[in-house]
Amino acid sequence: MTKKIKITENGPYEVSPEIPLVQSIIVTDDDGTSVSWKDGKKYPDQTEPYYLCRCGRSENKPYCDGSHEKPAGLMRKKFDGTETATHGSDEANTRVYEGPELTLIDEESLCASLRFCDRGPRVWGAVQNSDRDYLKQMAIEEACACAAGRLTVVDKEGKVYEPELDQEIGLVQDTALGIKGPLWVKGGIPIEGADGETYKIRNRVTLCRCGESKNKPFCDTRHRNSKNMIGFDK
Numbered sequence: 001m002t003k004k005i006k007i008t009e010n011g012p013y014e015v016s017p018e019i020p021l022v023q024s025i026i027v028t029d030d031d032g033t034s035v036s037w038k039d040g041k042k043y044p045d046q047t048e049p050y051y052l053c054r055c056g057r058s059e060n061k062p063y064c065d066g067s068h069e070k071p072a073g074l075m076r077k078k079f080d081g082t083e084t085a086t087h088g089s090d091e092a093n094t095r096v097y098e099g100p101e102l103t104l105i106d107e108e109s110l111c112a113s114l115r116f117c118d119r120g121p122r123v124w125g126a127v128q129n130s131d132r133d134y135l136k137q138m139a140i141e142e143a144c145a146c147a148a149g150r151l152t153v154v155d156k157e158g159k160v161y162e163p164e165l166d167q168e169i170g171l172v173q174d175t176a177l178g179i180k181g182p183l184w185v186k187g188g189i190p191i192e193g194a195d196g197e198t199y200k201i202r203n204r205v206t207l208c209r210c211g212e213s214k215n216k217p218f219c220d221t222r223h224r225n226s227k228n229m230i231g232f233d234k
């Protein structure tokens, strides 16, 4: 059977048992800027599909504990997991920046605010000055570290720079902010919507697990203000 992540209607992510689950920890420099990733805890292997919380309310994160079914908040509402993202590329929100050596493709609606693009002159400035070797290298590193897949760099020969990623799900741990981040889906794992339609397959993309994204199923940075995401995964 094909490995996939299946979005259930107003419920959790159903994950094929062959897909490993690990913690992906952001490593920062002295200023708190994100510079690289390291692996944290690996969760037990599974023999049956497993269910990851999508609503942010589970007391047993990262797993679903059924809380999405319970009324919560001031309005006493159950979780509304309606998907609003486009299944393909979001061309209306994609910009292309041309530099001397590199082109940056910026699909802004995928941003998860993990801040790998903030080093030096930021990735946009580095691309604009990519005729300097160290800035070209910095732009490639910053774009490739972008877990959300918002940023992609291409050189003038058409080479697309993509990191090599094993197929797994990373539970983002945002060390500088002391919060849990989205699910980092690595290596082109298919993501199937509740309607049965598969989203564009991406080498890297982040899925909302605070329940508050306005671009579901993808993260849109709102976990940063969600009380459900305070602290790290156990």
Ligand code: FES
Residues within 6 Å of the ligand: 011, 012, 013, 052, 053, 054, 055, 056, 057, 058, 063, 064, 065, 066, 067, 068, 069
């Ligand atoms: S999706 Fe079930 S508890 Fe969050």
